[in-house]
Amino acid sequence: LSERFGLDLKPDNIAVTAGGTFAVYGSIEAVTGLGDEVIVIEPAWPLYAHQVRWLGRRPKIIKTRFEDNWDPVNMIQEKVSRLTKLIILNYPNNPTGRVLDERSIRAIIEIAEDYGAWILSDEVYMDFCYRDGFESILKLGTERTIMVNSFSKTWGMTGFRVGYVVSDPETAARVARAQNTAITCIPEFVQRAALAALNDEESARRNVELIGMRLRILYEELSRSRLIEVRPPEGAMYIFPRINVEGFDSWRFAWKLLEEKGVAIAPGACFGQSYNNHLRISAVLDEKPLREACRRIREAVEEYC
Ligand SMILES: Cc1ncc(COP(=O)(O)O)c(C=O)c1O
Incomplete structure (x- = not known):
């Protein structure tokens, strides 16, 4: 330090x-x-x-x-x-x-x-x-x-x-x-x-690069939905999009997504009561399963309407 x-x-x-x-x-x-x-x-x-x-x-x-x-x-x-x-x-x-x-x-x-x-x-x-x-x-x-x-x-x-x-x-x-x-x-x-x-700076560097690449994929994939509003990620390992669906309930959605589509995310309401129309998605999957997870999230949001 x-x-x-x-x-x-x-x-x-x-x-x-x-x-x-x-x-x-x-x-x-x-x-x-x-x-x-x-x-x-x-x-x-x-x-x-x-x-x-x-x-x-x-x-x-x-x-x-x-x-x-x-x-x-x-x-x-x-x-x-x-x-x-x-x-x-x-x-x-x-x-x-x-x-x-x-x-x-x-x-x-x-x-x-x-x-x-x-x-x-x-x-x-x-x-x-x-x-x-x-x-x-x-x-x-x-x-x-x-x-x-x-x-x-x-x-x-x-x-x-x-x-x-x-x-x-x-x-x-x-x-x-x-x-x-x-x-x-x-x-x-x-x-x-x-x-x-x-002493292992190389692993740290690789990790940081990998997460950055995954965040860009999340941004690109989620931006494709007209119902999901995303800001370009600046840091950390998450994206926190707003779901523009009337009466959206992040807990109900997260359970449905897990049970019906096999994708785990965190409901926005975990991070404060006012964020029930948000989802927190982690950049922890490799490119192919990450793109597929985003496709399922987009599909689940459309179906939730
Ligand atoms: C913002 C923030 N602070 C602290 C922690 C704690 O991490 P740990 O106790 O694993 O070091 C976390 C873990 O998710 C976090 O997101």
């Missing part, structure tokens, strides 16, 4: 965690207290709001819109308050694939600084960035920032359950303490596997 971002990070700045999942959980616990407000930008990875509530903090939900290209900056400005202790960002984003440019991230940092809030930047899809202009919070952040990362995405090591937090030494130690209390540590052999992955 020091090499990549021109920083001088020390081991004290890092806590190795049980995946990005515990990195987020431990960070929320480390920098907020009971009853504090945490800004969660929807559509969002469902565990943010769940973890915030589980820890007795209060999620303040911001509902970004497809029409605004999922832009959160003005909405954060409207919703932030003196009770806000943490703003959770996730770019490149799951589920929208949106990547925020440096200017927008700087604007959010300014808002956080004005209110004395922390920023947690979940950058587990950092390497899956298919447009210019993204900068890690590590390069932009000043004080009160936490960067979360994982080996689950770049190296596809989801089952190893290993990730990390980068912050100031005190915050990293607090995250490590929360984890020690719950699970002692990440098994040594898993940490060795993660070290080996760090």
Whole structure:
């Protein structure tokens, strides 16, 4: 990270965690207290709001819109308050694939600084960035920032359950303490596997290229339907189209698609109640089955009308 971002990070700045999942959980616990407000930008990875509530903090939900290209900056400005202790960002984003440019991230940092809030930047899809202009919070952040990362995405090591937090030494130690209390540590052999992955840049590069190619296929194939509205994917490994069918129910559709067409996707409503007319489709199949899955999705949408 020091090499990549021109920083001088020390081991004290890092806590190795049980995946990005515990990195987020431990960070929320480390920098907020009971009853504090945490800004969660929807559509969002469902565990943010769940973890915030589980820890007795209060999620303040911001509902970004497809029409605004999922832009959160003005909405954060409207919703932030003196009770806000943490703003959770996730770019490149799951589920929208949106990547925020440096200017927008700087604007959010300014808002956080004005209110004395922390920023947690979940950058587990950092390497899956298919447009210019993204900068890690590590390069932009000043004080009160936490960067979360994982080996689950770049190296596809989801089952190893290993990730990390980068912050100031005190915050990293607090995250490590929360984890020690719950699970002692990440098994040594898993940490060795993660070290080996760090030295395998070739696999990471191939993975990123492959996902980028699949995202382009998803965009091209789904754009062929008059009922499916898609934005060109900018990052992460997902596409989050809007389905322009009156009364569309993403859960009902997802079950039907699975049972009748054998295709698994995530209902948009998983990422926030307001997104019931969206679907999240992952770029995880090879070209041929991916094109066939898209054909079945198009067909199922037509039949749903
Ligand atoms: C945005 C985001 N953050 C964190 C995670 C957690 O990943 P893991 O716990 O496997 O590292 C995920 C997994 O899907 C995710 O999409």
